[in-house]
Amino acid sequence: MKVNHFPFINIDTDFENSLKTAKKIYLEGGVFIYPTDTIYGFGANPFNEDAVERINKIKGREEGKMYILLIKDIDNLQKYVEFQSEKHFDFLLSIWPNPVSVVLNLNEKTKRILKTDTIAFRIPNHRFCLKLLSELQMPLISTSVNKSSRDPIIDPILIKEDFESEVDAILYSDKKTFFPASTLIDLSGNKPKLLREGRIKYKDLLGKFN
Secondary structure (H helix, E strand, C coil), rough: CCCCCCEEEECCCCCCHHHHHHHHHHHCCCCEECCCCCCCCCCCCCCCCHHHHHHHHHCCCCCCCEEEEECHHHHHHHCCCCCCHHHHHHHCCCCCCCCEEEEEEEEHHHHCCCCCCCCEEEECCHHHHHHHHHHHHCCEEEEEECCCCCCCCCCCCHHHHCCCCCEEEEEEEECCCCCCEEEECCCCCCCCCEEEECCCCCHHHHHHHH
């Protein structure tokens, strides 16, 4: 009888093994599925072109479209972006960690590597994500678990049925993730601009900018 050794790991009961598995796959250029402070996401190293292309193929998504990146903290973020002003820096400090993704201007080095001028970042309000990001000290792709144009899948069993053959591991939680996608704002200009409303309301965020 064939034994299935596919990593399908509960982060609630096997936290350290979940971290070890995710970190190994990330560093080896693989793709995994994991829970976030919004919904489940495909995870990989954004600087690994093969990993990014693999996620594009899994999702059936056009190449060149950028994914949201999770980041450990503001200090780590500063390695990759250029802030428009001190006010922008203070604004991000006031809203994170939270399910709010913010489009920021990249510095010259990161622009060359990722071949784009801007990208969205988020410091997630999620223990597993923050611990993994702390160990990686690098950004992590976060994009919804679904085929393009279809609704995100939030049930781990259904995720396993649909994507087990396409990823290197699935990390899941018994805690239900019925949260909507993150609020998405553009901070590449002088003032914030709403791109997508999520659980955190834009009007509440804007109050922290003034």
